[in-house]
Amino acid sequence: MTTIFGIPLAAFLGQLLIGLINGSFYAMLSLGLAVIFGLLRVINFAHGAQYMLGAFVALLLLQYLGVDYWLALAIAPLVVGLFGALVERTMLSRLYDLDPLYGLLFTFGLALTIEGTFRYLYGAAGQPYSVPPALSGGTNLGFMFLPNYRGWVVAVSLVTCLGTWLLIEKTKLGAYLRAATENTVLVQAFGINVPLLLTLTYGFGAALAAFAGVLAAPIYQVSPLMGTNLIIVVFAVVVVGGMGSILGAIVTGYMLGIAEGLTKVFYPEASNIVIFVIMAIVLLLRPAGLFGKDA
Amino acid sequence: MADMVETTASGERSATAQSIRIGFLLAGLAALAVAPLFLYPVFLMKLLCFALFACAFNLLIGYTGLLSFGHAAFFGGAAYFTAHAVKEWHLTPELGILVGVLGAALLGLVIGFFAIRRQGIYFAMITLALAQMFYFFCLQAEFTKGEDGIQGVPRGHFLGLLDLSTSTNMYYFTLAVFLVGLLVIWRFVNSPFGMILKSIRENEQRAVSLGYSVQYYKLGAFVMSAALAGLAGGTKALVFQFATLTDVTWQMSGEVILMTLLGGIGTLIGPVFGAGLVVTLQHYLATSDFPVTIVTGVVFMACVLLFRRGLVGEFYASRLGRRLGFAYRR
Numbered sequence: 001m002t003t004i005f006g007i008p009l010a011a012f013l014g015q016l017l018i019g020l021i022n023g024s025f026y027a028m029l030s031l032g033l034a035v036i037f038g039l040l041r042v043i044n045f046a047h048g049a050q051y052m053l054g055a056f057v058a059l060l061l062l063q064y065l066g067v068d069y070w071l072a073l074a075i076a077p078l079v080v081g082l083f084g085a086l087v088e089r090t091m092l093s094r095l096y097d098l099d100p101l102y103g104l105l106f107t108f109g110l111a112l113t114i115e116g117t118f119r120y121l122y123g124a125a126g127q128p129y130s131v132p133p134a135l136s137g138g139t140n141l142g143f144m145f146l147p148n149y150r151g152w153v154v155a156v157s158l159v160t161c162l163g164t165w166l167l168i169e170k171t172k173l174g175a176y177l178r179a180a181t182e183n184t185v186l187v188q189a190f191g192i193n194v195p196l197l198l199t200l201t202y203g204f205g206a207a208l209a210a211f212a213g214v215l216a217a218p219i220y221q222v223s224p225l226m227g228t229n230l231i232i233v234v235f236a237v238v239v240v241g242g243m244g245s246i247l248g249a250i251v252t253g254y255m256l257g258i259a260e261g262l263t264k265v266f267y268p269e270a271s272n273i274v275i276f277v278i279m280a281i282v283l284l285l286r287p288a289g290l291f292g293k294d295a
Numbered sequence: 296m297a298d299m300v301e302t303t304a305s306g307e308r309s310a311t312a313q314s315i316r317i318g319f320l321l322a323g324l325a326a327l328a329v330a331p332l333f334l335y336p337v338f339l340m341k342l343l344c345f346a347l348f349a350c351a352f353n354l355l356i357g358y359t360g361l362l363s364f365g366h367a368a369f370f371g372g373a374a375y376f377t378a379h380a381v382k383e384w385h386l387t388p389e390l391g392i393l394v395g396v397l398g399a400a401l402l403g404l405v406i407g408f409f410a411i412r413r414q415g416i417y418f419a420m421i422t423l424a425l426a427q428m429f430y431f432f433c434l435q436a437e438f439t440k441g442e443d444g445i446q447g448v449p450r451g452h453f454l455g456l457l458d459l460s461t462s463t464n465m466y467y468f469t470l471a472v473f474l475v476g477l478l479v480i481w482r483f484v485n486s487p488f489g490m491i492l493k494s495i496r497e498n499e500q501r502a503v504s505l506g507y508s509v510q511y512y513k514l515g516a517f518v519m520s521a522a523l524a525g526l527a528g529g530t531k532a533l534v535f536q537f538a539t540l541t542d543v544t545w546q547m548s549g550e551v552i553l554m555t556l557l558g559g560i561g562t563l564i565g566p567v568f569g570a571g572l573v574v575t576l577q578h579y580l581a582t583s584d585f586p587v588t589i590v591t592g593v594v595f596m597a598c599v600l601l602f603r604r605g606l607v608g609e610f611y612a613s614r615l616g617r618r619l620g621f622a623y624r625r
Contacts, residue, residue, distance in 0.1 A: 043419075043420065095599065101419065102603065106596055109599065112549065112592030113596065116589035119586055228545070273428045276428035279421070280425070287413060
């Protein structure tokens with residue numbers, strides 16, 4: 001059998017794929033965090049809860065209304081996005097003039113409330129969500145076996161990340177957004193409805209998290225705690241990448257996912273702390289983060 | 296954090312406020328001395344441990360302006376260290392707690408060293424991430440016994456004399472630890488070191504321009520706060536006679552933030568009230584099937600939206616509080 005660094009090639013590629021999948025979720029979530037933070041100056045602790053909500057909405061739609069995966073992929077982000085917009089409008093928007101730490105604390109409380117509610121209603125155990133029939137099975141690539149759904153997730157996350165980047169960098173709406181990030185007061189003076197822009201941004205970020213949640217549902221089990229444990233890792237990703245750039249958040253997400261997957265091959269004991277170790281090293285060498293602008 | 300309450304070491308001190316404080320302190324001490332006659336001692340000891348933990352946390356957020364989201368690492372870490380020292384090395388309780396405090400201080404030195412490289416929101420995320428890393432370490436390490444935790448920790452004899460296995464003796468021992476911890480915090484925030492910390496909180500640039508090595512002071516405050524959190528955690532391990540993973544989770548870090556926020560960030564006594572409220576709430580909710588997490592989350596949001604100064608802080612800032620002469624700062 002072919003080996004690489006003394007590891008069977010199949011095992012190596014298998015872990016690489018898992019790393020790439022995890023990296024896809026890190027990238028999508030840190031992208032959402034970066035978009036929200038860029039404009040609102042809020043670290044959205046509830047991002048993990050919103051990701052979990054997306055998966056749960058998909059599960060409940062299937063269980064109670066028989067709505068399939070494809071439709072859920074559209075509905076769940078919409079529902080969670082609206083919910084996010086509502087939270088922003090009624091509560092979060094009152095905190096913009098304060099220290100950003102209050103935004104973090106508020107969204108932390110929000111995350112606890114959402115998670116607690118779902119744990120109360122559906123228990124802490126994970127529930128399976130089956131892979132849609134069109135994507136079941138796998139493809140033999142010759143050197144490895146690729147489950148179709150996993151390939152789909154990697155492709156969709158790449159498209160989503162790229163799409164969001166284009167939306168922000170190349171469209172008029174994105175230009176408003178970037179301008180508002182630079183100087184809110186001036187943009188408002190030009191007659192652009194900045195409060196609406198803030199609501200839309202938060203709603204969009206929440207929808208993005210929910211979209212990732214639906215994608216994740218068939219891979220990981222749907223459980224109330226699936227989000228928060230993930231979001232702490234994503235925070236580390238954000239510290240490594242620095243929140244200055246959208247592209248930086250995406251690239252760092254994939255990189256760290258792959259680094260984690262490779263660690264699982266060579267030194268499994270360290271696989272769930274490797275991202276934190278990388279974060280510590282980056283803090284030593286480049287405190288602002290790999291793509292960070294602020295010193 | 297912008298609008299915080301200033302109670303200690305404010306320029307002018309009102310005589311009324313001062314006498315109210317002293318009266319309150321004496322009443323509080325008297326109440327604590329007789330409390331085990333009326334309330335379940337283990338509940339009281341839990342309360343004291345968490346109150347000390349919250350005060351230690353407040354040392355950092357209230358007096359240095361740094362929000363740590365990873366204080367569970369010091370609290371739960373010290374619980375493990377003390378439990379291990381007492382059970383496996385057969386140390387006396389006071390030495391066991393000392394091991395816990397030193398371990399937490401060392402951990403604080405390491406985590407603080409990385410965290411103070413960034414400020415504000417990043418500081419919070421870094422402490423959270425590093426504490427989570429410590430959680431995974433505890434999950435896998437040999438001496439923590441994984442999911443089981445360290446069980447059956449003997450309380451032993453204080454100084455080899457006083458038997459701590461009875462809950463009355465243990466209660467007064469815990470009370471003494473709590474008061475010593477509080478005294479240390481009070482002395483610390485009113486020392487020249489504490490004054491410099493406040494100046495860093497108020498205006499870091501200016502503190503730098505005055506020639507202070509801000510990073511050293513921040514790290515000093517971080518280690519001090521970690522050590523005191525360790526004092527609380529080590530004592531808790533003796534009270535409950537076990538140390539488990541619960542105390543090193545991020546939920547625990549969140550809980551101590553809530554206690555401090557609810558009581559009043561930057562007030563000396565606020566965190567004690569906050570801890571009292573949260574622990575009592577948990578105590579009563581534990582018997583119902585309604586999850587504590589929902590209540591905690593809602594209280595968190597309400598605190599941030601409605602009364603950011605916390606209960607004690609809002610009182611100080613209220614018309615009555617001001618008339619009585621409690622100083623507060625916007």
